[in-house]
Amino acid sequence: NEILGEQCKAQLDAEFGEGKSIFIQCDVTHGDALRDAFQRTVDQFGRLDIAINNAGINNEKYWEKTIQVNLTSVIKGTYLALEHMSKEYGKIGGTIINVSSMAAFLHSPHQPVYTATKHGVIGFTRAIADASLQGDYGVRINVLCPAFVDTPLLHTVENEDNMGKFVKFKDDFKRSMNKFGVLQPSLIAEGMMRLITDNSLNGAVMKITCSKGIHFHTYEPMSA
Numbered sequence: 001n002e003i004l005g006e007q008c009k010a011q012l013d014a015e016f017g018e019g020k021s022i023f024i025q026c027d028v029t030h031g032d033a034l035r036d037a038f039q040r041t042v043d044q045f046g047r048l049d050i051a052i053n054n055a056g057i058n059n060e061k062y063w064e065k066t067i068q069v070n071l072t073s074v075i076k077g078t079y080l081a082l083e084h085m086s087k088e089y090g091k092i093g094g095t096i097i098n099v100s101s102m103a104a105f106l107h108s109p110h111q112p113v114y115t116a117t118k119h120g121v122i123g124f125t126r127a128i129a130d131a132s133l134q135g136d137y138g139v140r141i142n143v144l145c146p147a148f149v150d151t152p153l154l155h156t157v158e159n160e161d162n163m164g165k166f167v168k169f170k171d172d173f174k175r176s177m178n179k180f181g182v183l184q185p186s187l188i189a190e191g192m193m194r195l196i197t198d199n200s201l202n203g204a205v206m207k208i209t210c211s212k213g214i215h216f217h218t219y220e221p222m223s224a
């Protein structure tokens with residue numbers, strides 16, 4: 001979103017001074033463009049410390065696109081970030097955050113593919129975080145699972161263009177929103193800062209909900 005991107009850059013310039021940020025418009029599903037965006041960032045600032053794979057869509061009608069954006073591009077973005085961070089590439093380390101959703105814990109019948117992609121983000125992130133630990137990449141990789149958040153994405157549930165045949169369930173979706181509440185983006189930003197600054201976290205699954213705030217999912221240890 002070029003307009004919002006440029007507005008964000010202007011805000012950062014005002015707060016931190018010119019030259020401290022760049023905005024690069026890129027379709028994350030275009031692999032070469034995504035690689036180029038990472039490279040231009042490193043060319044500009046010398047190295048890459050933090051990467052957040054946040055792009056996401058909600059489209060059950062053209063569901064292959066949802067998989068491309070929400071899962072395939074998160075995997076690609078993680079691997080590109082590792083090329084610029086991991087000690088296996090001679091770099092000095094860093095941290096990566098992948099954005100999933102509470103839809104991976106409380107599936108919604110009207111978002112089957114969105115739900116699948118968000119499950120995939122958790123599974124991939126936990127696995128690659130283990131690989132980073134065992135392979136001594138020097139990179140912490142964590143996943144963030146917000147509940148409903150007051151952003152434009154949330155309002156796509158009203159659209160047949162997004163929901164296809166599942167749009168008839170939109171009232172159920174709204175009942176869930178009323179039941180579980182809607183978060184403000186500022187709390188998600190707070191969760192991201194926690195994942196960035198807490199060096200003890202790797203492979204963590206952070207949940208952010210109205211009922212419990214910022215907390216972590218715990219998994220039963222694997223039994224033999």
Ligand SMILES: NC(=O)C1=CN([C@@H]2O[C@H](COP(=O)(O)OP(=O)(O)OC[C@H]3O[C@@H](n4cnc5c(N)ncnc54)[C@H](O)[C@@H]3O)[C@@H](O)[C@H]2O)C=CC1
Nearest residue numbers: 001026027028054055056101146147148149151152153154
């Ligand atoms: N809003 C909500 O209720 C929840 C959102 N999430 C996740 O949070 C993340 C951010 O979404 P929101 O800020 O809520 O929605 P949003 O619609 O406000 O932001 C999505 C961003 O992704 C970008 N994007 C979409 N497709 C792209 C592509 N092909 N290439 C590059 N950028 C692309 C859009 O330009 C936009 O800036 C998503 O991964 C979403 O699944 C997770 C749980 C709940």
Ligand SMILES: CCCCCC(=O)CC\C=C/C=C/C=C/[C@@H](O)[C@@H](O)CCCC(=O)O
Nearest residue numbers: 058101102103105147148153154180209211
């Ligand atoms: C249209 C796309 C918007 C994306 C919709 C979501 O991804 C939102 C996530 C869906 C459900 C959220 C439920 C939150 C529940 C919490 O309040 C918590 O109380 C549930 C406890 C279960 C748990 O923590 O595992």
